[in-house]
Amino acid sequence: MNSTAAPSTMQIVPIQLDDRSYNIHIGGGLLTAPASFDGLPKAATALVVSNSVVAPLYLDKLLGVLRQRHATVHTVVLADGESTKTWDSLNQIFEGLLSKACDRKTVLYALGGGVVGDMTGFAAACYMRGVPFVQVPTTLLAQVDSSVGGKTAINHPLGKNMIGAFYQPLRVICDLDTLKTLPARELSAGLAEIIKYGPIVDMAFLDWVEANLDALMACDPEAMAFAVKRSCEIKADVVSQDEREGGLRAILNFGHTFGHAIEAGMGYGAWLHGEGVGCGMVMAAMLSQKMGLADQAFVERLTRIVKRAGLPTVAPVLDARDNAGRYMDLMRVDKKADAGQIQFILVDGKGKATVGPAPDAMVAEVINACCG
Numbered sequence: 001m002n003s004t005a006a007p008s009t010m011q012i013v014p015i016q017l018d019d020r021s022y023n024i025h026i027g028g029g030l031l032t033a034p035a036s037f038d039g040l041p042k043a044a045t046a047l048v049v050s051n052s053v054v055a056p057l058y059l060d061k062l063l064g065v066l067r068q069r070h071a072t073v074h075t076v077v078l079a080d081g082e083s084t085k086t087w088d089s090l091n092q093i094f095e096g097l098l099s100k101a102c103d104r105k106t107v108l109y110a111l112g113g114g115v116v117g118d119m120t121g122f123a124a125a126c127y128m129r130g131v132p133f134v135q136v137p138t139t140l141l142a143q144v145d146s147s148v149g150g151k152t153a154i155n156h157p158l159g160k161n162m163i164g165a166f167y168q169p170l171r172v173i174c175d176l177d178t179l180k181t182l183p184a185r186e187l188s189a190g191l192a193e194i195i196k197y198g199p200i201v202d203m204a205f206l207d208w209v210e211a212n213l214d215a216l217m218a219c220d221p222e223a224m225a226f227a228v229k230r231s232c233e234i235k236a237d238v239v240s241q242d243e244r245e246g247g248l249r250a251i252l253n254f255g256h257t258f259g260h261a262i263e264a265g266m267g268y269g270a271w272l273h274g275e276g277v278g279c280g281m282v283m284a285a286m287l288s289q290k291m292g293l294a295d296q297a298f299v300e301r302l303t304r305i306v307k308r309a310g311l312p313t314v315a316p317v318l319d320a321r322d323n324a325g326r327y328m329d330l331m332r333v334d335k336k337a338d339a340g341q342i343q344f345i346l347v348d349g350k351g352k353a354t355v356g357p358a359p360d361a362m363v364a365e366v367i368n369a370c371c372g
């Protein structure tokens, strides 16, 4: 591995949010290490939310530690996949909480990827108007992005993450060992969000990612430890400046305006979130170039990196008759849209991002050029 890699022991990345500040713990074996949970509330009751893929792999391990902290630990195991990020799943969590008479001190633990994390966080925000929760992310994407920063949500058929709340966890516990069971496609999805941090904030990190992509795709522990830590540092820094996306935080949406349209337009789950983001970054970079902000060499470089990471760079046709129109309609629903005007995250290819509109004709050119 190139660059100054972090050691494989536990590392802590703080996120400063006044009375909602917390730490992100990163390291191998954290799931079964009681010390990872030190300082968290030892309420009588806890409830772990997981899913049908993650539970058989890691639920017993987590329960082993939690039963030393809570007299009673309940579980809710949801179905798997992006298509389950719905009211129905959310209700299953509420039913689990209510049927077990969980009180407002009950600690919720989200054990899984971003889908479980986003839904558990939303349930924690709503149940009895707010109960404590802890993120235990088990995918690369969740460790480098979704578990950090307090965005929680479910999807709506008309738009991604449309119903949700900002609600911070008490802690994020990233056990790097869980990444060893992750399918290659999911690892690639996580790489998309890692790649994202370069063009928006830190091009030296993009250089590092490019130089270490093979190690990352092979799940090399040292490379992973550094990538997760640096990603969390970048995200924590952005979120601590703008927790509720008044402005700056929107840069974390680089690639998402197009990506979310792909996810919703294809039907949730057909494209993974990270795949939409990967392809969406290529589209947003191309738009940035058309707007005179980035040069062609940067667009080509980013496209090469995204492709090498195992992610799609050719966007899907969402409507054979009016494809650009369909993309536009889906993007107008995006949460960043302002008075019906779509806002894009545009990059300069040197590590700076801006948020703004783009002429419809240029957006259509990008869609036409990128769709296969």
Ligand SMILES: NC(=O)c1ccc[n+]([C@@H]2O[C@H](COP(=O)([O-])OP(=O)(O)OC[C@H]3O[C@@H](n4cnc5c(N)ncnc54)[C@H](O)[C@@H]3O)[C@@H](O)[C@H]2O)c1
Pocket (backbone or CB within 6 Å): 051, 053, 054, 057, 080, 081, 082, 085, 112, 113, 114, 115, 116, 118, 138, 139, 140, 141, 142, 145, 146, 147, 148, 149, 150, 151, 152, 161, 178, 179, 180, 181, 182, 183, 186, 189, 190, 273, 274
């Ligand atoms: N809140 C945020 O800030 C934020 C940021 C980025 C993404 N997201 C959301 O996160 C979601 C995507 O998250 P994701 O990519 O983790 O998807 P996911 O939660 O669907 O997990 C991906 C797949 O991996 C499986 N899995 C999880 N951990 C595993 C492990 N250790 N070994 C084997 N299989 C494992 C899951 O069951 C699932 O099949 C999207 O809904 C996206 O909108 C939210």
Ligand SMILES: O=C(O)C(=O)C[C@@H](O)[C@H](O)[C@H](O)COP(=O)(O)O
Pocket (backbone or CB within 6 Å): 145, 149, 151, 160, 161, 193, 245, 249, 250, 252, 253, 256, 335
């Ligand atoms: O944390 C953020 O802010 C992000 O934008 C991170 C994104 O990777 C993530 O996919 C987020 O859920 C998208 O937010 P949304 O507000 O566009 O739904």
Ligand SMILES: [Zn+2]
Pocket (backbone or CB within 6 Å): 145, 193, 256, 273, 277
């Ligand atoms: Zn994302």
